[in-house]
Structure formats: structure tokens, C-alpha cells
Amino acid sequence: MASVAAGVPQPAGGVQNSAPLPSRAVARAFSIEDLRRLARRRLPRGVFDLFDGGAEDEATLRDNRAAFERVRLMPKVLVDVSQVDTGTTLLGAPSAMPIAIAPTGAVGFGWRGGDCLIARAAQAYGLPYSLSTSGTASIERIAEAAPNTRRWFQAYILKQREFTMRLVERAQRAGYEGLMITVDLAVGGKRERDYRNDFAIPFRFTPRNVFDCAQRPTWAFDMLLRGMPVMENLVGITPTATDTRGIASTVGRNYDPSFDWSALREVRDAWGGKLIVKGIVRPDDAIRAAELGADAVIVSNHGGRQLDGGVATLDALPGVVAAVGQRVEVYVDGGVRRGVDVVKALALGARAVLIGRPTLYGVCAGGEAGALRALEILRSEFVRAMQLCGVTSVAQIGPDLLAAPAALRVSG
Numbered sequence: 020m021a022s023v024a025a026g027v028p029q030p031a032g033g034v035q036n037s038a039p040l041p042s043r044a045v046a047r048a049f050s051i052e053d054l055r056r057l058a059r060r061r062l063p064r065g066v067f068d069l070f071d072g073g074a075e076d077e078a079t080l081r082d083n084r085a086a087f088e089r090v091r092l093m094p095k096v097l098v099d100v101s102q103v104d105t106g107t108t109l110l111g112a113p114s115a116m117p118i119a120i121a122p123t124g125a126v127g128f129g130w131r132g133g134d135c136l137i138a139r140a141a142q143a144y145g146l147p148y149s150l151s152t153s154g155t156a157s158i159e160r161i162a163e164a165a166p167n168t169r170r171w172f173q174a175y176i177l178k179q180r181e182f183t184m185r186l187v188e189r190a191q192r193a194g195y196e197g198l199m200i201t202v203d204l205a206v207g208g209k210r211e212r213d214y215r216n217d218f219a220i221p222f223r224f225t226p227r228n229v230f231d232c233a234q235r236p237t238w239a240f241d242m243l244l245r246g247m248p249v250m251e252n253l254v255g256i257t258p259t260a261t262d263t264r265g266i267a268s269t270v271g272r273n274y275d276p277s278f279d280w281s282a283l284r285e286v287r288d289a290w291g292g293k294l295i296v297k298g299i300v301r302p303d304d305a306i307r308a309a310e311l312g313a314d315a316v317i318v319s320n321h322g323g324r325q326l327d328g329g330v331a332t333l334d335a336l337p338g339v340v341a342a343v344g345q346r347v348e349v350y351v352d353g354g355v356r357r358g359v360d361v362v363k364a365l366a367l368g369a370r371a372v373l374i375g376r377p378t379l380y381g382v383c384a385g386g387e388a389g390a391l392r393a394l395e396i397l398r399s400e401f402v403r404a405m406q407l408c409g410v411t412s413v414a415q416i417g418p419d420l421l422a423a424p425a426a427l428r429v430s431g
């Protein structure tokens with residue numbers, strides 16, 4: 020388990036030797052927001068907005084973040100925090116921190132090969148990595164790129180159910196320990212930034228986005244010369260097996276809106292490993308997922324990209340923990356941008372957080388060095404937050420660290 024000396028945050032094992040040298044700008048990124056700004060400078064607006072944006076008025080996107088900012092802590096003092104252990108277990112196996120990488124699609128549009136680079140960064144930091152169905156690297160390629168990472172495969176249940184089940188079998192064969200079923204995407208969310216930017220996958224040049232891409236010639240030349248990334252897991256979903264781009268874009272349209280609890284049970288029965296249900300905010304749904312045999316639930320609203328007006332995940336967390344926290348592991352994602360956010364989520368009852376955009380911004384800012392930088396920022400902030408809260412292990416992070424009114428939500 021990772022242990023650090025006070026005030027001297029050190030990279031997890033192997034990072035120093037294997038990390039590519041970061042660009043000056045990446046090395047001078049001190050927060051996830053700094054990496055976000057660098058990503059914005061590198062990418063055409065349409066690509067940046069694809070990653071950064073949410074649904075409709077983005078009220079839920081903003082509130083995910085605001086919910087973390089609303090929570091205040093009651094730090095303990097005069098505790099010996101010269102040694103801090105950030106390690107924990109997730110689904111019965113070790114994780115160097117209570118953090119896992121959330122699945123994100125289309126990463127390769129931000130940095131070619133970005134999925135593998137984020138997976139390698141997760142490996143370097145000893146964290147579980149989730150691969151999206153609509154990722155731009157195949158199940159097998161991720162397993163090759165990061166063989167020692169704990170891997171979870173996130174499946175969208177597509178109308179072509181057999182196709183989904185073949186992906187699940189491939190994940191099992193490739194040594195993925197967890198199957199994550201995302202349940203908050205019965206239909207695609209209305210992401211208006213993409214409409215305004217004329218951004219779609221397959222990518223088509225239009226007068227608006229040609230102008231946009233011309234502002235970022237390095238990105239545009241790379242895409243023109245080497246071709247647009249492909250959502251490799253979706254190869255074969257159509258009769259035109261060699262060109263998946265047309266279909267890959269339509270995960271939203273291919274998603275099966277009739278997918279329900281009984282269908283989830285069938286998936287559960289077909290999968291021998293750990294089952295994680297992602298996208299739950301209601302206690303009654305969490306109870307159903309637990310009864311069905313889920314090993315973990317993720318309190319998530321897809322990073323504010325689906326139902327705008329949905330509850331902030333941190334606000335939903337205590338209710339879900341109260342309902343099922345004794346039976347399954349409860350994780351939360353959406354809006355984690357600081358190490359102290361991990362302390363807040365754990366104090367409110369989460370076993371771990373997942374991060375989507377932080378490593379995405381990192382990889383878009385500077386490839387592997389940027390993804391590593393994102394994790395280093397969060398790791399060092401988390402260690403510092405633990406030390407400043409007077410706790411030396413993850414197990415010591417509890418509701419007693421919460422100031423009212425967050426404390427009231429947990430106690431009753």
C-alpha cells in the first residue's frame with residue numbers, strides 16, 4: 020500500500036522511471052483546471068466541448084462540482100501524520116488509492132492512442148481502469164498496453180444484444196475482472212455544444228468545424244494524414260465491418276431503450292466476474308441492483324451528460340449508502356477535481372470515487388505525461404488533504420470529518 024512521508028508526495032512505484040518527460044506546460048500544471056486549460060488550447064473547440072460539455076443547460080454538470088464545493092470539513096489537529104497510507108481495497112483487491120478511472124468514449128479524438136495512455140497511467144499509479152464500449156482502443160489492446168492494471172469493461176447494452184454479449188466474452192477472455200453496466204443512458208442526452216459545433220462521430224467536415232479545426236492545425240493535420248480514430252470495440256457491429264465509424268457514433272441510437280432489470284439479470288448470469296452497476300442515484304434502484312447480485316454500484320449521472328436537472332451525485336450519495344452500503348460497495352463519480360474531494364466523498368460514505376474528465380484533460384493536454392500529471396496532482400492533493408484532516412489511513416476517513424450540514428445528511 021502506498022505510504023508517503025509527510026509533505027513529500029512521491030510518485031507511486033515505477034512512475035519516475037517509466038514516465039515520459041512532460042512538456043514544460045504540463046509540468047507547470049498544478050491543478051486539474053490547469054490541465055483543462057491546456058487541453059482547451061490544444062484541441063479544436065468541437066473536440067474540447069465533446070469532452071467538457073454536458074446535457075442541455077448543464078445544470079447537473081455544474082451542480083456535480085458545486086456539491087463538492089458545498090461540503091466543508093472539520094479537520095483534526097495534533098495527529099502524527101508523518102506516514103499516510105492511501106491504500107484501500109476495491110472489490111476485494113488492492114488499489115493504491117480509493118480512485119478508479121471512469122469509462123470515457125472517443126478519447127482518441129483528443130490524443131491518438133489516448134485510451135492506452137490513460138490505462139498505462141492507471142497502471143503506474145496502481146488504480147483500476149475502466150474501458151468504455153465506445154473507447155477508441157479495443158478490449159485486447161488495452162489488456163496488452165497495461166497488462167498489470169486491474170481492468171473493468173464498461174458495456175452499453177446495444178440493440179444487437181448478441182454483439183454486446185460477444186464483447187462481454189472477449190472482456191472475460193482478456194482478463195477483465197469487472198463488468199460495468201451503465202444504466203443511465205436509455206437514450207442519448209441532448210448535448211447542445213456538439214450540435215452547435217457541428218461535431219458528430221463519424222466526424223464530417225462542415226464549414227463551421229473546418230474553421231474550428233483550422234485554428235488547431237497540428238490536430239487537424241494529424242487527423243487528416245493518419246485518419247480519424249475508430250471505436251475499435253464496435254468493429255463488426257454493421258455489415259461494413261471495416262468502417263465502424265458510422266456506427267460507432269451511434270452508440271446512443273444503438274442503445275437498447277427496452278433494457279430493464281430482467282435483462283440485467285441475464286447479463287449478470289452470463290458474466291462470471293464482478294458486476295458493477297453504473298448510473299444509479301436512487302436508493303430503491305440501488306437496493307434492486309444489490310438484490311440482483313451487483314458487487315458495486317456507482318452513484319453517477321454520466322458526468323452531467325444525460326438527464327439535465329438530475330441530482331448532483333454527491334447529494335445522492337448518502338441515501339444510496341444508507342440503503343445498500345452494508346451489502347455492496349458504493350462508488351461515486353462526477354465533479355471530482357481535487358484530492359480533497361476524495362476525502363469528502365469517503366466521509367459521505369463512498370468506498371471510492373471514479374474520475375472521467377481529469378485524466379481526459381490530462382491526456383489531451385500532453386499524452387501520457389499529461390495523464391500521469393493528472394493522477395500525480397490528485398494523489399499529492401489527496402495525501403495533503405488527509406494530513407491536514409489528521410487522518411493517516413483511508414479507514415479513518417469518516418463522517419466525523421464533516422461539518423454541518425453535510426454531517427446531518429449522513430447521521431439522519
Ligand SMILES: Cc1cc2nc3c(=O)[nH]c(=O)nc-3n(C[C@H](O)[C@H](O)[C@H](O)COP(=O)(O)O)c2cc1C
Nearest residue numbers: 070121122123124151201321322353354374375376
Ligand atoms: C467525454 C466523456 C465520455 C464518456 N463516455 C462514457 C462511456 O462511454 N460510458 C460511460 O459509462 N460513461 C461515460 N462517461 C461518463 C464517465 O464515465 C463518468 O461518469 C463521468 O465522466 C464522471 O464525471 P467527471 O467527468 O466529472 O469525473 C463519459 C464522460 C465523458 C466526459
